[in-house]
Amino acid sequence: MEIRMKYAESVFLLFCGAVSILFLVLSSAYNEIAKAVPRICSVFVLCCAAFRLLQIWRGDSLKSKVLKVQKRALVFVFLLVGYTVGVYLAGLMLASALFIPLCMYWMGHRKLWLVFLITSGYLLFVYFVFIVGFRMPLPDSLIGF
Amino acid sequence: MIWEGFLSAMAPVNILYAFLGTALGIVMGAIPGIGSSMTMALLLPFTFWMSPAGALILLGAVYCGATYGGSISAILLNTPGTPASAATSFDGYPMAQQGKGMAAIGIAAMASFVGGAAGLVLLFTVSPLLAEISLKFGPAELFLLTLFTFTIISVTVLKESVMKGLIALGLGLIFSGIGYDPISGALRFTFGLSYLEDGIQLVPAIIGLFAISEVFAFVEMGGTISNSLEAKGGLSDGFRATFRYPATLIRSTVIGSVIGALPGIGVSAANLIAYVAAKARSKHPELFGKGSPEGVIAPEASNNAVTCTSLIPTLTMGIPGSSSAALLMGALMIHGLIPGASLFTTYGEVTYTFFFGLALSNIFMLLLTVLTVRFLVKITVIDVGFLIPIIVSLCFIGSYAMRNNTGDAVVAMAFGVLAYVMRKLKYPLICLLLPIILGAMMERGYHQSLMISGGSFSIFWASPISKTILAITLLSLLYPLAGFFRKMSGNRR
Numbered sequence: 227m228e229i230r231m232k233y234a235e236s237v238f239l240l241f242c243g244a245v246s247i248l249f250l251v252l253s254s255a256y257n258e259i260a261k262a263v264p265r266i267c268s269v270f271v272l273c274c275a276a277f278r279l280l281q282i283w284r285g286d287s288l289k290s291k292v293l294k295v296q297k298r299a300l301v302f303v304f305l306l307v308g309y310t311v312g313v314y315l316a317g318l319m320l321a322s323a324l325f326i327p328l329c330m331y332w333m334g335h336r337k338l339w340l341v342f343l344i345t346s347g348y349l350l351f352v353y354f355v356f357i358v359g360f361r362m363p364l365p366d367s368l369i370g371f
Numbered sequence: 372m373i374w375e376g377f378l379s380a381m382a383p384v385n386i387l388y389a390f391l392g393t394a395l396g397i398v399m400g401a402i403p404g405i406g407s408s409m410t411m412a413l414l415l416p417f418t419f420w421m422s423p424a425g426a427l428i429l430l431g432a433v434y435c436g437a438t439y440g441g442s443i444s445a446i447l448l449n450t451p452g453t454p455a456s457a458a459t460s461f462d463g464y465p466m467a468q469q470g471k472g473m474a475a476i477g478i479a480a481m482a483s484f485v486g487g488a489a490g491l492v493l494l495f496t497v498s499p500l501l502a503e504i505s506l507k508f509g510p511a512e513l514f515l516l517t518l519f520t521f522t523i524i525s526v527t528v529l530k531e532s533v534m535k536g537l538i539a540l541g542l543g544l545i546f547s548g549i550g551y552d553p554i555s556g557a558l559r560f561t562f563g564l565s566y567l568e569d570g571i572q573l574v575p576a577i578i579g580l581f582a583i584s585e586v587f588a589f590v591e592m593g594g595t596i597s598n599s600l601e602a603k604g605g606l607s608d609g610f611r612a613t614f615r616y617p618a619t620l621i622r623s624t625v626i627g628s629v630i631g632a633l634p635g636i637g638v639s640a641a642n643l644i645a646y647v648a649a650k651a652r653s654k655h656p657e658l659f660g661k662g663s664p665e666g667v668i669a670p671e672a673s674n675n676a677v678t679c680t681s682l683i684p685t686l687t688m689g690i691p692g693s694s695s696a697a698l699l700m701g702a703l704m705i706h707g708l709i710p711g712a713s714l715f716t717t718y719g720e721v722t723y724t725f726f727f728g729l730a731l732s733n734i735f736m737l738l739l740t741v742l743t744v745r746f747l748v749k750i751t752v753i754d755v756g757f758l759i760p761i762i763v764s765l766c767f768i769g770s771y772a773m774r775n776n777t778g779d780a781v782v783a784m785a786f787g788v789l790a791y792v793m794r795k796l797k798y799p800l801i802c803l804l805l806p807i808i809l810g811a812m813m814e815r816g817y818h819q820s821l822m823i824s825g826g827s828f829s830i831f832w833a834s835p836i837s838k839t840i841l842a843i844t845l846l847s848l849l850y851p852l853a854g855f856f857r858k859m860s861g862n863r864r
Binding site for chain 1: 534535537538541542544545548552554555557559560583586587590591593754755756757759760761763764767768771772775777780781784787788791792793795796798813814817818
């Protein structure tokens, strides 16, 4: 997937501008001390983002540049979200037991015995080092496992 | 007393503690997010039954080992194990990609050893003097120091696109404002979420910015980390390369030592500041970010110097220079030792045993590197498809474990996506990270200074230290401007 760098950076700058405006508006509700520095920072970001937008659209430095994003990276965002939700719902061990082989398979590894071996090895490592060795509480599932 | 301390440190049981602590520290430090303070916190209950010297040696060795261990994953996987090695990945990882992973680890180990040894010498010799200087750093001086750090980054790292860096810097400052206001205690920008009351946590932010964003790069890249399956340069090449840049080594050690002695700034900022300073003073700044040995020497020498000198305010005044130093102070107190002059008089033997234990840990660090590096570098020739889910899962554990909060893991993932976008658009991540580390300190320094002076800005140039920092800040701003105008006039002619 290809996007012109000019447009991609403009969208990011608009995002930065929106964040700074949001913080600027919210800061008006706070006391003088609490709002002083965030206000300065928000105005600073707003000015820099506006200046950079002018640089992008007036100059021609980004004219021919293209931003390449692989679809795999976008799919991976969903995988990450899925894993995070999975950990919250099913706990780290169960979610990892699903996520790790799935991710390896998705990355093109078809030797299932190897995928299974690495997953089991990793889970055993986590169990013995973190849970048994250090008695570290890892994320539990909602059902308490 | 020093001699007795040496003899006590050489007791087999203390040597064993130093070895085990270093090995454990290196392993735990290499796992993103775990780091020294968490490992020390987990070990603390196990030290109750040990002798005071043994407990301190074990925890101190973990502290030194973890600081170095973080650089191994930073170099081989571009995922810094600890905040202390965030800057190591900038040049260490490109070296690993070029097949020079072993040499990069050699540089990191030797620079860490030199930095740690120099920090120890300072700990032995100038502890009281440095503690006195650090006491002279009031809020105004700390504010100016953070301002100087931001300025020096703007004029060195961001030479290519100042605006991009400034936007990232501002964005980081905005994020650092989330949570309780450090002075008035007012809640800010929490959007009704109780999680945000404590602000953006440093460890998940670093994991997201460097580790998760790197995982995205792995997903796109596929294959293996190292482009070359043949190792170029061995460990000894790395050891030798460290001494080819004596100025960088000395400068970074001094930066680390001074920052370590100042309470509050800590190792997270020291490695970045040393990296920026090395780039600014290098004869080949264009090689930074592409596998420059200086880019590995600077953060590694500084972060291990910090580990030792951060103990100076801890031991002499009871003011911990870092969270790990705070844990060591806790261990001291658990064993009935109170920070202050008595540590160098009544309990001098225990203190000096501890110092020699740290020296042992530094030696073990080198030894363990020599023994294990051949196996460690193999990770760069493993298909990233196997590494990706494991790194993600370890990042999840690392960001969750410090506070047992799933929100931290969510923040790590969110910062990972943000960092991925910023990397694609070539925005410097270092500029987003540094304000998250130092933003609260800067804000606190600013308000406290104005409160002390009754609202007068003259406090910012009142003391000799303030004047010096201010002068250096202005000079660092004027120097590139002069170059810019010289270039402009040259073009006109």
